[in-house]
Amino acid sequence: MPNIPLAKRNFPAQIPLGKRDLPEGPATYVARVGIGHDTHRLRPGGPIRLGGIDIPSDSEMVGHSDADVLLHAVTDALLGAAGLGDIGEMFPDTAAENRGRDSAEMLRVAKRAITVAGWEIANLDCIVHAERPKLGPLKQVIRGRLAEILEIAPEQVSVKAKTGERVGPVGRQEAIEAQCVASLCTKSSPAAETSCITPDHPKSP
Ligand SMILES: [Zn+2]
Numbered sequence: 299m300p301n302i303p304l305a306k307r308n309f310p311a312q313i314p315l316g317k318r319d320l321p322e323g324p325a326t327y328v329a330r331v332g333i334g335h336d337t338h339r340l341r342p343g344g345p346i347r348l349g350g351i352d353i354p355s356d357s358e359m360v361g362h363s364d365a366d367v368l369l370h371a372v373t374d375a376l377l378g379a380a381g382l383g384d385i386g387e388m389f390p391d392t393a394a395e396n397r398g399r400d401s402a403e404m405l406r407v408a409k410r411a412i413t414v415a416g417w418e419i420a421n422l423d424c425i426v427h428a429e430r431p432k433l434g435p436l437k438q439v440i441r442g443r444l445a446e447i448l449e450i451a452p453e454q455v456s457v458k459a460k461t462g463e464r465v466g467p468v469g470r471q472e473a474i475e476a477q478c479v480a481s482l483c484t485k486s487s488p489a490a491e492t493s494c495i496t497p498d499h500p501k502s503p
Contacts, residue, residue, distance in 0.1 A: 327483050327494035329420065332379025334371035334478045340471060346431065348474070349440035349457065350402045350447055355431050359474060362391035366401035368426055368457075368476040372444065373401070373408045375422065375480035380412040402447045409448055417482040418494055419448060423456045424478040427468045433459035454495075 340346075343358035349368040359365035373385045382388075388411070389396045389404050396404075409419075422444065426433055433440070437457045445452040462469030483494030 327485055329494070330379040330381075330417070330482045332375045332377065332480045332482070334374030334376075334378060334385075334480070335475070336367045336370040336374065337467075337473050337475045338365045338367045338370075339473050346474070347401070348426065348428075348433075350405075350443040351436070351439060353431050353436065357430075357471070363389070363396055363399040363404065364401050367474050368424060368440070368444075368478070369401035369405050369447075371476040371478040372422060372424060372448075372480065373405050375478040376405075376408055376412055376419070376482070379480045379482045380415050380417050382408075382411055382415065405447055412482065416484050418484060419450050419454060420481040420483045420495060421454045421456070422448075422478055422480050423458075424476060425458045425460055427460050427462060427475040427477075429462050429464065429469050429471045 338359040338361050340357045341360050342356065344355040345352040346355040346358055347353075347364045347366045348359075350366065359367060363370075370385055373388075377383055377385065377388065385404070385408070388408060389399070412419075424444075426440075437459055441455045441457045442452050444455045444457065448455075464470070467473040468475055485494060
């Protein structure tokens with residue numbers, strides 16, 4: 299943005315909250331936000347399963363399932379936004395069927411649960427904290443894979459990557475962490491004609 303003094307910028311009119319008209323008619327929607335966080339330890343081996351893709355590495359993540367730390371954070375964010383509990387309740391790590399389980403498949407199960415509950419995914423914003431592998435070149439690949447698993451448009455997904463600045467468990471390459479915020483929406487009534495997904499970001503066909 300050019301350097302225009304604040305007072306001269308053309309901001310949209312701000313209406314005080316209490317003076318806003320309530321939306322008329324049925325064309326409204328309801329939104330919810332959820333947060334997910336996960337950590338998995340690293341051990342020698344490879345590859346690293348992250349965001350539903352296998353990344354060549356001389357270390358791998360430790361976990362009961364395939365230990366996909368990003369998909370676990372996404373799953374928790376979606377379940378949390380819908381008020382449907384968490385990944386540990388849906389897929390207990392004491393259950394034999396969850397040993398080595400594909401986290402993409404678990405995420406699809408969670409997506410079905412939120413869909414049955416009436417919710418659509420508006421967007422996801424995720425951060426992966428990893429010293430290595432360097433994720434910069436892979437962010438778009440992971441973004442596309444997340445969109446594919448969830449059957450939404452890549453524009454509805456954001457994947458960011460941070461290092462641990464060589465301190466803490468992430469910085470010492472002992473662990474990888476992931477965080478995700480998910481926004482869900484639903485029509486306010488079955489009669490509502492508008493989608494709660496913005497027209498610029500329609501669902502993938
Ligand atoms: Zn996990």
